[in-house]
Structure formats: structure tokens, C-alpha cells
Amino acid sequence: MRRNPIEELFFPAHVSKRCGAAARSTGASCKRWAAVGSSRCKFHGGARGSGRPREHGRRSATYLQQKRVMKLLVKLMHEQHGQELHPKI
Secondary structure, three states, rough: OOOHHHHHHHOOOOOOOOOOOOOOOOOOOOOOOOOOOOOOOOOOOOOOOOOOOOOOOOOHHHHHHHHHHHHHHHHHHHHHHHHOOOOOO
């Protein structure tokens, strides 16, 4: 891949490198510049706190917190009421 001469001025090849992340579907590598001191760009984990935050889904902080609260509530209900909460059908 040829580099732009202006790009070469600001980001010499011996100083910076490209992100090494590869797409699962195509296998093509990411074309972004790696973060300083890392082999990945800011979108693929180059810096702490980088990348898209998980706002929804099964691994988001909100979901995990709600799951812990629900487990605690169910445990407390079982301790107070025994097995009468979930009769066998």
C-alpha cells in the first residue's frame, strides 16, 4: 500500500504502525494507525477506556448490575417463603 507523502512527513513508517486487528468475516486488517505504545488503534483496544462502550446487551454494566439485584431478590424471597414461590407444573 503506497503512503501519502504528507502522511509520511507526520507519521514516518519507522515510528508508527498500523492496527493489527483483523475482521472476522473477511480477514482484512484494520487500516487505522495504532495508538502510541500499542499494536491496536483506539477502536480495537489501543488505549484504556477506548473502543465503543457497551450500552446494551448481555455484558453491559447496567445489565449485569440488574442481574445481580434480581438474583439477590430471588434469594431473599426463597429464604422468606421457601419453595412455595415456584410450584412444579
